[in-house]
Amino acid sequence: MSINHLSDDQIQEYLDGLSSEVTHIHLEKCAACRENLKAYQNLYKHLQGDTPFELPSDFEDKVMSNIRGQSETANSGLLTFFLSLLGVAGAFFTIFYYYGLNFLKAAPENFILIVDRVAKELNGGLTLIVAAALILILLGIVDRNIARVRSRIS
């Protein structure tokens, strides 16, 4: 009669398909080890039927809207950036159109004076254009920072 019973590791190896002939022969002869084998078989059966954590049925939709939200944020950031550029270009084009090279010569010396003079002459129209361009630039910067913070969080 054999005194050395199978270890728990040997029984698990047997059930995982890694057993040797020795294990097989011992199991045929030994009721105590067959009892232990039965306990493991029972455990395996329940482990295979376990449901640890199931995601909700709308999980897929949530992921997709999350992805869409992220790419929309990126797109709107880009749009604001281009609009800002367009605004600045438009403002400079207008100034250049009305004042030509004289404006460029005077510009570095006293910008505020020029803007003031131009605004008066255009009855406030140009100030509006410059202000709009500045607001657009600011929006662009804020939007890009929000997008950066969001992507860092996720």
Place this chain on the structure above:
Amino acid sequence: MIDNRALVETILRGDPDAFRTLIRQHQRLVGHIVGRMVKNREDVEDICQEVFLKIYRSLKDFKFNSQLSTWIAAIAFNTAVTHMQKTKGAEAIFGGDDEIDSFPAAPDGSAPDAAAERANISFVLRTEIDHLPPLYGTIVALFHLHEMSYQEIGTIMKLPKGTVKSYLFRGRRLLKQRLTAQIRQEDLCL
């Protein structure tokens, strides 16, 4: 494998329905990994969302050096580990290596209204798994629910095959002992 290749290529061409298919095929796997690693149920779904966003962003870098499911499982595992390191630390993940036998068993649900639930072996088992170190429970799920080999699990967790095997065997031995003890107790109660 060929099917997965076609699926990945379709996703990369910008087909949102293809990514939906990928989510459907892998959300069970991701949910099981994150669900076993992170005990706080409220965090699990958010982390799973994060996992699929990461997959979406880095799918172009996947070169089919492994199975798609192995690659996805590794992202899920790493994201869960990062979350746990932020909240708890490495000890919580591995359960202090050689101390698994001293890991506390689930508290006995001795209230009378819990009797019906205690009779449910699956419930007992799940409670016991939740009391194992997260890594052990995750290995058990990957092996028994997703039919992964020691080698595949090792690739996902960046652990040697032998270590995976030893964690799996120790986890199962403990579960068997506790399950046997609980069920015999049930018999005595009846």
